[in-house]
Amino acid sequence: MSAHEAKRQRTQSVDYELLYHPQIPGRAEFIRLLFKASGVEFTDPANEDPPNESGLNGYALVQAACSPRSLGDEEGNPPAFAPPALRHRQAGKDGKSLVIHQTPTIMSYLGGRLGLAGESEIESVWINQIALTALDMNNECHDTHHPVAVSKYYEEQKQAALEKSKDFRETRMPKFFSYFERVLKHNKDSGNGKYLVGSKLSYADTTLWQLLDGLKFAFPEEMKARSPEFPLLFETFYPSLEEEAWLKTYLKSAERLPYSMGVFRHYPELDRQ
Amino acid sequence: MSAHEAKRQRTQSVDYELLYHPQIPGRAEFIRLLFKASGVEFTDPANEDPPNESGLNGYALVQAACSPRSLGDEEGNPPAFAPPALRHRQAGKDGKSLVIHQTPTIMSYLGGRLGLAGESEIESVWINQIALTALDMNNECHDTHHPVAVSKYYEEQKQAALEKSKDFRETRMPKFFSYFERVLKHNKDSGNGKYLVGSKLSYADTTLWQLLDGLKFAFPEEMKARSPEFPLLFETFYPSLEEEAWLKTYLKSAERLPYSMGVFRHYPELDRQ
Numbered sequence: 001m002s003a004h005e006a007k008r009q010r011t012q013s014v015d016y017e018l019l020y021h022p023q024i025p026g027r028a029e030f031i032r033l034l035f036k037a038s039g040v041e042f043t044d045p046a047n048e049d050p051p052n053e054s055g056l057n058g059y060a061l062v063q064a065a066c067s068p069r070s071l072g073d074e075e076g077n078p079p080a081f082a083p084p085a086l087r088h089r090q091a092g093k094d095g096k097s098l099v100i101h102q103t104p105t106i107m108s109y110l111g112g113r114l115g116l117a118g119e120s121e122i123e124s125v126w127i128n129q130i131a132l133t134a135l136d137m138n139n140e141c142h143d144t145h146h147p148v149a150v151s152k153y154y155e156e157q158k159q160a161a162l163e164k165s166k167d168f169r170e171t172r173m174p175k176f177f178s179y180f181e182r183v184l185k186h187n188k189d190s191g192n193g194k195y196l197v198g199s200k201l202s203y204a205d206t207t208l209w210q211l212l213d214g215l216k217f218a219f220p221e222e223m224k225a226r227s228p229e230f231p232l233l234f235e236t237f238y239p240s241l242e243e244e245a246w247l248k249t250y251l252k253s254a255e256r257l258p259y260s261m262g263v264f265r266h267y268p269e270l271d272r273q
Numbered sequence: 274m275s276a277h278e279a280k281r282q283r284t285q286s287v288d289y290e291l292l293y294h295p296q297i298p299g300r301a302e303f304i305r306l307l308f309k310a311s312g313v314e315f316t317d318p319a320n321e322d323p324p325n326e327s328g329l330n331g332y333a334l335v336q337a338a339c340s341p342r343s344l345g346d347e348e349g350n351p352p353a354f355a356p357p358a359l360r361h362r363q364a365g366k367d368g369k370s371l372v373i374h375q376t377p378t379i380m381s382y383l384g385g386r387l388g389l390a391g392e393s394e395i396e397s398v399w400i401n402q403i404a405l406t407a408l409d410m411n412n413e414c415h416d417t418h419h420p421v422a423v424s425k426y427y428e429e430q431k432q433a434a435l436e437k438s439k440d441f442r443e444t445r446m447p448k449f450f451s452y453f454e455r456v457l458k459h460n461k462d463s464g465n466g467k468y469l470v471g472s473k474l475s476y477a478d479t480t481l482w483q484l485l486d487g488l489k490f491a492f493p494e495e496m497k498a499r500s501p502e503f504p505l506l507f508e509t510f511y512p513s514l515e516e517e518a519w520l521k522t523y524l525k526s527a528e529r530l531p532y533s534m535g536v537f538r539h540y541p542e543l544d545r546q
Contacts, residue, residue: 072455078460079459081406081452102401102406104405128378133374143420147416148420148433163430164420167421167422183352187351
């Protein structure tokens, strides 16, 4: 069997395919962490460029799934608005693939399947609301460098970006961090400051960890100054998660993409001076 | 029995309590529509000001549930980040109340319970992803008048608001509307242009309808000019939904709050000139 053929067979035997832009962690990173935390395999065609059963390679697969002209795919899935999207093989109608988009939809779909959505429905709704609040902060962080138009360059909206970042650092960071700190405190008897809900890892934890990690990259000075105000969050939660074997291994691997020009960007002028 | 006592008894016999700011439709309106569509009762203390078992009245209940100092409530619920929040009586641990926040979490929690989440898990994930995309557009609409800081007045960020609105009208509206139009087209055999997924009403429909209604208030000129480009959306979907008996009744009632200074605001200078 050729290397090409072996790769094709592996691709088709893996249940999950993550469809996202190449070379940036972006919103897909919240989903990648679920797979890494649970040890479940997935393919990432834009970064692996494998041949696929459809005949399309790599990023072309993502672009086809999220095309702004798509009326849905041949497997009966409706159009996808934007990456990230997830293909779950044989989970759609009549054993076809199910394709879904929207990061929170994908996370709650995978959460239960991968054992990262708590131990009861009550825990699962709390996990969902916390993860969504972390994703809201992620969106606000994106808007610090693109407050006016996602379609324009940062340099074209720099004045508004300076003002937005100041508000984000001075008003939004304390509000969000206080919330996460209080959730950890509320759950301290079960979670020991390491888990947000209950006594085991959930996608609320992985999502918050990724958010904090990205913010440390984007706003290193502000984060250093803020950390002592929220000791559970920065002295217990963040470093404890990072000590989990799966995350340590992943962070050292080539699969973990570096931050660059995605959601989390380091513009020193937007950080605390 | 006094009127006061009768009101107290009704409040305690209703399963759901919606916790939100008074006098604006806001994000809570997406949740109100689920109750109205399904005919399930709920209380809305900030607008009804009923006495509650906790001894707090009206908006004080909302403020207590979402306090920025809360470490969780006496019923074991973790802190809520911000309104809207939902109390579901007897659905929490040991028959206590469950309190959840985040509009999408509340919508997916209620969706299945109120019969508005489709007829299979596949439909329910599609409904979720479409509703979330409508809520994303709702957030972007909010940011047209508050691009820099939610904590500041519109007048303090008017220049950025003018630029953001231009991009929202010219870039984002066509992108979002094209997506919704294509979803309706994809589902046309089942939904006849009236339903986004399958052949019955879901919370994707109610959420998109509310978004379009708010946009018509906020950007009347732009919406008039855009409508012919998306005929299923504006000639079939929007008016067909409005013809549903429950929605007609609700829109005529005093419970339907007028748009004012919430997410959807009408600033003529931000609209198409």
